[in-house]
Amino acid sequence: MGFALRLMCAHEIIIGSRKEDKARESASAIMQLEGANGNTWGTDNASAVAVADAVILCVPPEHLKSVTYDLSTSFNHQLVISPVVPMSYDGKFFRFNPPPEGSSALQAKSLLPPQIRVVAAFHTVPAASLQASDRILKGDVLICGDDAEAVDMVKSLTLEIKNLRPLFVGPLAASSQVESLTPMLLNVARKNKIKEAGVSIISERPPAPN
Numbered sequence: 554m555g556f557a558l559r560l561m562c563a564h565e566i567i568i569g570s571r572k573e574d575k576a577r578e579s580a581s582a583i584m585q586l587e588g589a590n591g592n593t594w595g596t597d598n599a600s601a602v603a604v605a606d607a608v609i610l611c612v613p614p615e616h617l618k619s620v621t622y623d624l625s626t627s628f629n630h631q632l633v634i635s636p637v638v639p640m641s642y643d644g645k646f647f648r649f650n651p652p653p654e655g656s657s658a659l660q661a662k663s664l665l666p667p668q669i670r671v672v673a674a675f676h677t678v679p680a681a682s683l684q685a686s687d688r689i690l691k692g693d694v695l696i697c698g699d700d701a702e703a704v705d706m707v708k709s710l711t712l713e714i715k716n717l718r719p720l721f722v723g724p725l726a727a728s729s730q731v732e733s734l735t736p737m738l739l740n741v742a743r744k745n746k747i748k749e750a751g752v753s754i755i756s757e758r759p760p761a762p763n
């Protein structure tokens with residue numbers, strides 16, 4: 554819902570769900586929240602993917618296959634954005650729990666048709682912060698991907714969310730480094746009573762003059 558609220562003023566948003574009714578209800582809730590300011594509608598996952606230009610994989614890591622491989626016939630040209638974080642909580646702290654491919658983004662890439670470009674991004678932006686659509690967000694969005702044009706498209710989407718700064722990290726092979734920041738952030742937040750922690754890369758030096 555958070556991505557929809559943040560991006561709907563400039564894009565048609567399609568909410569996907571395993572249940573078409575649920576997707577329609579979510580879409581109408583979003584339209585009500587934003588005073589019908591935009592075009593948001595809902596349908597089943599396969600139909601949503603089939604008509605989308607970009608797909609954000611908003612499912613828990615253990616269900617990635619059902620929104621990638623199982624919908625392979627719906628994917629042909631789309632840009633796929635993975636904010637998926639493979640992690641677990643053992644009652645004491647959050648652990649990074651990557652799949653055999655090395656990261657959820659790499660796993661998604663392996664489950665999709667070969668021409669589909671996958672970009673990993675938004676792992677360190679809390680859903681609650683995105684959903685508070687009147688809140689000015691803080692922080693950086695760390696982005697990994699193998700295709701320069703696809704990375705630029707995700708950078709542009711990031712810049713549509715006021716105050717977020719997109720930073721390119723490297724190829725999709727580097728995505729495990731970014732995914733692993735989220736369990737660390739949750740641990741720091743929990744131990745230090747910080748709400749909705751994010752990431753911001755600092756520079757100790759002033760910017761070089763032009």
Ligand SMILES: NC(=O)c1ccc[n+]([C@@H]2O[C@H](COP(=O)([O-])OP(=O)(O)OC[C@H]3O[C@@H](n4cnc5c(N)ncnc54)[C@H](OP(=O)(O)O)[C@@H]3O)[C@@H](O)[C@H]2O)c1
Nearest residue numbers: 570571611612613614616619636637638676678679680681
């Ligand atoms: N929450 C955050 O702050 C945050 C921050 C950074 C990254 N992420 C990542 O973003 C992803 C989504 O997080 P979330 O908190 O939104 O997760 P979530 O609320 O637990 O689940 C999101 C959706 O996944 C779908 N889903 C559940 N079981 C499924 C299944 N068996 N097959 C297919 N779809 C299923 C459900 O949609 P339907 O019932 O409508 O099908 C559900 O609404 C995760 O990978 C998470 O690591 C989350």
